Amino acid sequence: MSAAELDLPHHLGRELLSTMRSLMVLGQLMTQSAGEEQVLGLAVTAVPSLASCRVVSVEPATSAPRPSRLAAQLASVGAAGGSIELADEPWAWAYPLSSATGPLGYLVVAAAVEPSGEEQFLLRALAQQTGAALANRRLHDQENATAAELSKVNDRLRGTVDALQRSMEIHTRLTTVAVSGEGRDGIARAVHELTGLPVAIEDRYGNLRAWAGPHRPDPYPKDPPARREQLIRRAQRAVRPIRDGGRVVALAHPQGDVLGMILLVDQLGTAGEQELMALEHGATILAMELARVRSLAESELRIRRDLVDELLTGTDEESALSRAAALGYDLQRSHRVLVVEGKGRCDDGDVLFHAVRHAARDETAGTLMMARGSQVVLLADVEADWERLRRAIVRELGDGRARVGVGERCEHIADFPRSYHQAKLGLRLLPIAEWNDKVVRFDDLGVYRLLAGIEDTDEVERLVQRWIGTLLDYDRQRGSDLVRTLSHYLDRGGSYEATATALIVHRNTLKYRLQRIRQITGLELADPETCFNLKLATRAWQTLSVLRS
Amino acid sequence: MAADPVSMGMPGVNLTPGDHTCAFYRGSRQRDDVLVPFLREGILSGDKCICVMDDPNTEPLVGPLSVELDIESCLRTGQLELLDTDHAYLPGGCFEVERMIEFWEQGFHAAPDEEEYPYIRASGEMTWALRDLPGVELLVGYEAQLNRFLPKHPQAVLLCLYDLERFTDAQLLMGLLRTHPKVLLSGQVLDNPWYVDPDEYLADRP
Numbered sequence: 217m218s219a220a221e222l223d224l225p226h227h228l229g230r231e232l233l234s235t236m237r238s239l240m241v242l243g244q245l246m247t248q249s250a251g252e253e254q255v256l257g258l259a260v261t262a263v264p265s266l267a268s269c270r271v272v273s274v275e276p277a278t279s280a281p282r283p284s285r286l287a288a289q290l291a292s293v294g295a296a297g298g299s300i301e302l303a304d305e306p307w308a309w310a311y312p313l314s315s316a317t318g319p320l321g322y323l324v325v326a327a328a329v330e331p332s333g334e335e336q337f338l339l340r341a342l343a344q345q346t347g348a349a350l351a352n353r354r355l356h357d358q359e360n361a362t363a364a365e366l367s368k369v370n371d372r373l374r375g376t377v378d379a380l381q382r383s384m385e386i387h388t389r390l391t392t393v394a395v396s397g398e399g400r401d402g403i404a405r406a407v408h409e410l411t412g413l414p415v416a417i418e419d420r421y422g423n424l425r426a427w428a429g430p431h432r433p434d435p436y437p438k439d440p441p442a443r444r445e446q447l448i449r450r451a452q453r454a455v456r457p458i459r460d461g462g463r464v465v466a467l468a469h470p471q472g473d474v475l476g477m478i479l480l481v482d483q484l485g486t487a488g489e490q491e492l493m494a495l496e497h498g499a500t501i502l503a504m505e506l507a508r509v510r511s512l513a514e515s516e517l518r519i520r521r522d523l524v525d526e527l528l529t530g531t532d533e534e535s536a537l538s539r540a541a542a543l544g545y546d547l548q549r550s551h552r553v554l555v556v557e558g559k560g561r562c563d564d565g566d567v568l569f570h571a572v573r574h575a576a577r578d579e580t581a582g583t584l585m586m587a588r589g590s591q592v593v594l595l596a597d598v599e600a601d602w603e604r605l606r607r608a609i610v611r612e613l614g615d616g617r618a619r620v621g622v623g624e625r626c627e628h629i630a631d632f633p634r635s636y637h638q639a640k641l642g643l644r645l646l647p648i649a650e651w652n653d654k655v656v657r658f659d660d661l662g663v664y665r666l667l668a669g670i671e672d673t674d675e676v677e678r679l680v681q682r683w684i685g686t687l688l689d690y691d692r693q694r695g696s697d698l699v700r701t702l703s704h705y706l707d708r709g710g711s712y713e714a715t716a717t718a719l720i721v722h723r724n725t726l727k728y729r730l731q732r733i734r735q736i737t738g739l740e741l742a743d744p745e746t747c748f749n750l751k752l753a754t755r756a757w758q759t760l761s762v763l764r765s
Numbered sequence: 766m767a768a769d770p771v772s773m774g775m776p777g778v779n780l781t782p783g784d785h786t787c788a789f790y791r792g793s794r795q796r797d798d799v800l801v802p803f804l805r806e807g808i809l810s811g812d813k814c815i816c817v818m819d820d821p822n823t824e825p826l827v828g829p830l831s832v833e834l835d836i837e838s839c840l841r842t843g844q845l846e847l848l849d850t851d852h853a854y855l856p857g858g859c860f861e862v863e864r865m866i867e868f869w870e871q872g873f874h875a876a877p878d879e880e881e882y883p884y885i886r887a888s889g890e891m892t893w894a895l896r897d898l899p900g901v902e903l904l905v906g907y908e909a910q911l912n913r914f915l916p917k918h919p920q921a922v923l924l925c926l927y928d929l930e931r932f933t934d935a936q937l938l939m940g941l942l943r944t945h946p947k948v949l950l951s952g953q954v955l956d957n958p959w960y961v962d963p964d965e966y967l968a969d970r971p
Contacts, residue, residue: 238958244950245938250791250930257935265959 774802
């Protein structure tokens with residue numbers, strides 16, 4: 217609306233133009249203002265400068281029902297605004313704070329006398345300006361909010377990308393270690409480089425296996441077994457690495473089998489998400505490495521076991537030698553087959569095997585061995601002190617029991633089955649001959665060895681029947697113990713005292729039994745020739761028992 | 766003959782010597798968008814520049830200026846005076862109008878060789894007036910008084926910097942509009958139609 221349209225004199229038109237410029241400046245200030253309150257405040261403050269009236273209120277436009285009378289009137293005047301009725305106010309008007317989407321509110325003014333046409337024009341222009349500034353402000357705030365949200369999303373995205381990149385770096389570094397065969401030392405070094413913290417790798421029992429970084433403790437502290445197991449159980453239950461005092465711990469447990477542990481030494485508690493990520497990746501690579509090492513060890517153990525098995529059951533020389541060569545083992549040395557029986561404090565079958573392995577390693581007695589039933593067979597490649605070896609096994613068993621049968625020397629591949637047989641024979645004689653736990657060398661078996669070597673056991677049987685056959689029948693029928701009594705009596709040179717003690721019977725019982733032996737056999741025990749034949753017959757009977765078993 | 770315009774350092778934005786201008790802006794970034802080109806242009810034109818800052822961090826101001834200017838040298842020679850509001854507006858922890866006018870008086874006359882500096886560019890960051898200190902309520906009256914003082918110094922321009930995010934009181938803003946003959950808004954220097962002659966304005970005040 218121009219001055220001409222308002223039908224104003226020329227000087228008033230200039231005045232109006234000047235006031236319009238004021239409005240424009242105010243509009244610009246509103247546009248740049250910091251908030252809606254500031255915009256509305258400027259509008260309210262400017263009103264007295266533009267028209268002879270006062271501001272009643274600035275009412276927001278809202279779709280919700282408004283209880284007041286004024287609100288009801290505002291609802292009825294709509295987007296164009298208009299006259300309203302207020303108590304004690306001769307003239308009152310609501311000017312819409314216009315925007316493209318409709319009025320954002322109303323500037324409600326009142327006066328004792330209706331303002332002039334140009335004043336009303338300026339008030340309407342001010343309200344429009346205010347509406348535009350408010351709309352602009354809201355748009356701007358909305359843009360700011362959107363930009364802030366976008367910025368937050370971008371930050372999160374950047375964080376995610378950074379974490380992924382870091383994860384890739386960690387993965388790449390540790391994968392390189394895994395494929396380069398640097399082993400546990402390489403893994404510890406890589407995790408140390410990635411975290412900047414000292415790194416230790418321990419076996420399941422807490423023994424240090426690798427260290428990277430400064431301040432390596434010497435000696436390395438080791439938890440008591442109970443505490444160690446407690447820590448492992450806690451780490452198994454946790455999804456992520458756990459803190460244990462000044463350390464952060466992750467298990468290397470492929471398929472649930474705990475093979476070791478990797479840990480960050482973090483006394484100050486500085487390890488964050490990236491360090492934990494590096495530790496977790498490190499634990500995964502360590503698990504792979506330990507599983508690989510164990511698999512290799514198991515494979516070698518299996519090949520060794522297969523070789524021993526073949527040697528004992530009899531194999532062609534070429535096959536055995538090629539297998540031994542694959543293991544880097546020289547089979548073309550003199551060997552003896554040792555068979556070990558034993559028992560530790562617990563009945564774990566592996567315990568005897570590990571006891572023999574450790575004792576044989578310490579005594580450098582041999583490395584090829586296998587478990588066969590309750591026995592362990594060792595192929596000894598040296599002439600060791602066998603009793604010393606046996607005592608070492610007992611120690612390894614934790615003060616258990618052990619007895620060892622030693623076969624004859626094997627100079628050829630084909631000798632192994634025989635040496636094995638001899639070692640077993642020696643072991644079987646132990647209980648029958650009522651010997652204590654000891655080493656039985658087949659070489660030292662004397663008459664037993666002679667008897668065991670006779671191929672025609674019928675002849676031996678006839679010897680047994682000729683001299684103690686009636687006693688054996690008697691014992692069988694009556695459940696008595698006359699052959700054993702006779703054997704002990706002859707072994708102790710006819711001493712009543714020693715024999716009664718060995719058999720744990722009263723002297724009179726022994727006398728009675730010997731009398732029964734004399735009656736049943738019709739033989740005189742004092743006769744040296746008879747004594748010799750009876751002694752030979754009891755040995756032969758024991759040998760036959762072993763051979764038959 | 767009209768005096769040469771004093772460039773604000775922004776294309777097409779000029780002041781006239783003797784101008785007392787109110788620059789409205791939002792936030793320190795917009796402040797520096799006004800102040801850095803204003804000072805850079807002043808130093809390059811050989812003008813004396815007096816810059817009073819309320820923000821203790823002057824790096825966002827000095828950093829960009831140092832890119833192409835030897836600010837150290839300007840400070841040493843006195844071509845650029847970088848002052849803080851505690852020493853300029855609030856010595857002794859209070860604001861006094863006469864003392865502040867005297868401050869500018871001395872500043873405008875203290876140039877060692879007035880011939881050396883074609884113009885004096887003064888600027889003041891006004892957020893100090895929002896502190897709860899004695900005398901800050903005299904702010905608008907002080908701005909009106911400057912309109913009596915500045916015509917005596919036609920070689921000077923004074924830029925008063927008001928942050929709309931900090932100065933939220935509409936009454937105060939209207940007071941500032943009425944006491945600055947020029948206003949810098951949205952990158953434009955405008956003759957301020959709200960401006961009221963200082964005698965008239967001060968006469969209306971209690």
